[in-house]
Amino acid sequence: MGNFRLVKPEKKHEQQARNYLKEFYASGLERYHDNYDGWLEILEADRHQVPNDKRVPAETFFLMERIPRTSHMLQDEAERLIGTINIRLALNDALMLGSGNISYGIRPSERQKGYAKLQLFLALNYCQYRGIEAVLLDCNKENLGSAKTIMALGGKLLRECRRQITPEEYTAIQQYIIDVDYAISHYGAKYHSFVTEYPTD
DSSP, X not given: OOEEEEEOOOGGGXXXXXXXXXXXXXXXXXXXXXXXXXXXXXXXXXXXXXXXXXXXXXXXXXXXXXXXXXOTTOOSOEEEEEEEEEEESSOOHHHHHTTBSEEEEEOGGGTTSSHXXXXXHHHHHHHHHTTOOEEEEEEETTOHHHHHHHHHTTOEEEEEEEEXXXXXXXXXXEEEEEEHHHHHHHHGGGTGGGEEEOOOO
């Protein structure tokens, strides 16, 4: 792996976001495929959202791989969008029962390369910065890859439940909890060498 960081989506990322969507629809982006500016406005509103029964404050980031330029005349570094992650900074009753603090996705062409674990590690760093001591995450029971990612960062299984998908269909869900400080101190050594920076504002 190369060097990575989380960045807040900006206008300059629009084309990369569109290319990402061609591979994988995640984090609600597909609804704004033709209205990227509108999606950015929603993300800004989410950052300042007062918690209520329907919405909570949240941050969305892109996981970007930084690719240094070979020419000294190009000051900016190239970056490639690998995944998206949404961090909910507070939980209401519905989120306590499902979805939790963090949702994420990795583009299909970049899966099974360790990026999901790195992205989750970066998210935990941001949670620590924001004073969040523990995070809840869930995944479908049959999604073994997602469960392994969560457990690789110290996730402990809290419970299993059923989630209604349609009036007649349910799916089995596993909910995990991660101690943020413990995860960073015990697992951080695996990831620090791949991290260039993470956001602090």
